[in-house]
Amino acid sequence: MTLSNTNMQLKETPIIKAHQEMGAKLVDFGGWNMPIHYGSQLDEHHQVRNGAGMFDVCHMTIVDLRGFEVLDYLAKLMANDVAKIADKPGKALYSCMLNNDGGVIDDLIIYFMESAWVRVIVNSSTREKDLAWMRTQIGNMAVDLTERDDLAMIAVQGPNARELAATALADEIAGAQALKPFNALLINPGSDRERFVARTGYTGEDGYEIVCPNTQAEQMWRQLANAGIKPCGLGARDTLRLEAGMNLYGNDMDETQSPLESGLSWTVDFSNDKRQFNGRSSLEKQKQQGLKYKFVGLILEGKGVLRAHQEIVGGGELTSGTFSPTMQQAIGFARVPLEAGETCQVAIRKKHLEAKIVKLPFVRQGKILVN
Amino acid sequence: MSDIPQELKYTKSHEWIRVEDDGSLTVGITEHAQGLLGDMVFVELPDIGDEFEAEQDCAVVESVKAASDIYCPVEGEVIAVNEELEDAPEQINVNAYHEGWLFRIKPLKEDDLDGLMSPEDYAALVESESH
Numbered sequence: 202m203t204l205s206n207t208n209m210q211l212k213e214t215p216i217i218k219a220h221q222e223m224g225a226k227l228v229d230f231g232g233w234n235m236p237i238h239y240g241s242q243l244d245e246h247h248q249v250r251n252g253a254g255m256f257d258v259c260h261m262t263i264v265d266l267r268g269f270e271v272l273d274y275l276a277k278l279m280a281n282d283v284a285k286i287a288d289k290p291g292k293a294l295y296s297c298m299l300n301n302d303g304g305v306i307d308d309l310i311i312y313f314m315e316s317a318w319v320r321v322i323v324n325s326s327t328r329e330k331d332l333a334w335m336r337t338q339i340g341n342m343a344v345d346l347t348e349r350d351d352l353a354m355i356a357v358q359g360p361n362a363r364e365l366a367a368t369a370l371a372d373e374i375a376g377a378q379a380l381k382p383f384n385a386l387l388i389n390p391g392s393d394r395e396r397f398v399a400r401t402g403y404t405g406e407d408g409y410e411i412v413c414p415n416t417q418a419e420q421m422w423r424q425l426a427n428a429g430i431k432p433c434g435l436g437a438r439d440t441l442r443l444e445a446g447m448n449l450y451g452n453d454m455d456e457t458q459s460p461l462e463s464g465l466s467w468t469v470d471f472s473n474d475k476r477q478f479n480g481r482s483s484l485e486k487q488k489q490q491g492l493k494y495k496f497v498g499l500i501l502e503g504k505g506v507l508r509a510h511q512e513i514v515g516g517g518e519l520t521s522g523t524f525s526p527t528m529q530q531a532i533g534f535a536r537v538p539l540e541a542g543e544t545c546q547v548a549i550r551k552k553h554l555e556a557k558i559v560k561l562p563f564v565r566q567g568k569i570l571v572n
Numbered sequence: 573m574s575d576i577p578q579e580l581k582y583t584k585s586h587e588w589i590r591v592e593d594d595g596s597l598t599v600g601i602t603e604h605a606q607g608l609l610g611d612m613v614f615v616e617l618p619d620i621g622d623e624f625e626a627e628q629d630c631a632v633v634e635s636v637k638a639a640s641d642i643y644c645p646v647e648g649e650v651i652a653v654n655e656e657l658e659d660a661p662e663q664i665n666v667n668a669y670h671e672g673w674l675f676r677i678k679p680l681k682e683d684d685l686d687g688l689m690s691p692e693d694y695a696a697l698v699e700s701e702s703h
Contacts, residue, residue: 226607242636243611436610436637504658506614506634524613524636531614550616550632 214259215353215418223432231326233260235435242436246526249404250567253359254433255425260325263352267318268344277478278338282470286313293383297460299480304456307331312385324450353418358408369428374398405445405565443523446562452509453520464496494536499556507533514546514553527564575603582694585643600673604698609635612661617653646684648677
């Protein structure tokens with residue numbers, strides 16, 4: 202067994218002290234010193250499915266885009282159509298940002314804040330290339346890009362998360378209770394008590410993602426913990442998102458993959474013929490020529506664990522895999538040949554093991570959706 | 573500092589080895605290793621009668637997080653495996669040095685044990701890897 206260790210100087214979130222006190226096992230996560238678990242990844246997973254857990258997601262990149270041409274800018278930059286959220290303050294939209302060949306630069310959430318102001322939250326691992334791409338794409342447009350590295354983000358997730366967060370934070374997040382799914386609210390705007398609360402997440406459970414100034418993040422983390430929301434590491438975040446059928450950038454799609462073969466067709470909006478978003482012509486060509494793979498969920502029939510990069514016998518491979526704590530079976534995402542039927546075989550070490558092909562997601566809101 | 577029993581021998585790849593009265597060797601992974609790997613969910617053990625060279629991969633333990641190869645500490649033949657782990661891989665987390673044992677081998681050369689690490693040397697290795 203080889204256990205990696207690193208001496209590189211890691212970045213720390215403003216909550217690092219609380220993590221250490223609460224028993225976090227910290228690991229190098231894309232250059233950040235982040236909690237992988239606080240004792241048991243499995244317990245944390247079940248805690249989110251059955252109660253409430255919270256994640257330090259301060260490593261993610263928050264970007265504010267301001268200017269009267271911001272919607273025109275995003276119409277070209279994003280594969281999904283921001284017209285869906287235009288003039289609906291707080292409304293969120295999930296989208297891919299494509300390169301000109303239709304490959305995925307990143308996946309992100311766009312929040313329409315107010316006219317001429319849109320907030321975008323992108324992945325941590327892609328921060329530099331995202332910002333570079335977004336800046337070059339502005340060209341001469343009246344759009345101003347500001348990275349909000351002064352802000353911290355905590356995700357509270359689980360069936361009891363919103364109620365416990367309301368108890369813990371009270372007036373700090375006043376009004377959040379009324380938020381509909383995939384909507385956000387700015388509370389005390391412009392003041393030093395500003396909070397951005399979004400009813401979004403990456404676990405398949407209800408909850409909030411709460412943004413506050415870096416200087417107030419540790420205190421908020423402790424308030425949430427005192428209300429009974431259990432700290433969870435990024436290990437549980439991965440098993441939760443996999444069960445919930447949510448893609449992970451770098452695993453399930455990247456610049457060499459089309460969103461159409463990554464299970465993300467539903468996020469690519471071709472409906473407005475006039476909207477020439479980046480990568481559109483490449484994707485249209487792909488559709489014309491016919492896709493080779495479909496993106497599916499797999500459930501391993503016997504014992505073992507599915508992992509990214511395991512090969513499908515006859516073509517294709519897994520993009521993500523894990524052991525599902527909710528289903529007590531190995532699950533994964535895979536690109537399989539279009540003609541694949543109800544099962545396929547996965548090459549795991551020297552064996553070929555049978556896996557069932559299913560429609561994603563596996564689990565949502567605590568319930569297993571596949572049989 | 574994790575638990576490193578004095579009566580055992582160790583490898584740099586984080587296996588522990590207990591020399592039994594009949595000269596056979598029981599092998600498992602250390603407390604330090606199980607802590608880093610996290611919750612175990614699957615174990616693939618060798619078959620009885622399989623022969624392995626020293627440092628050859630001969631078993632796999634998988635936690636939720638990752639799969640890890642287990643290396644045979646010395647050249648030998650597998651004479652027993654811990655079948656209970658098939659249904660209860662978490663035994664490795666619960667008690668890495670007892671119920672969490674993986675397999676037992678009969679060494680094929682007598683002086684092979686000299687290459688294994690003492691508890692003191694293994695403790696130093698763990699210490700150096702955590703910095």
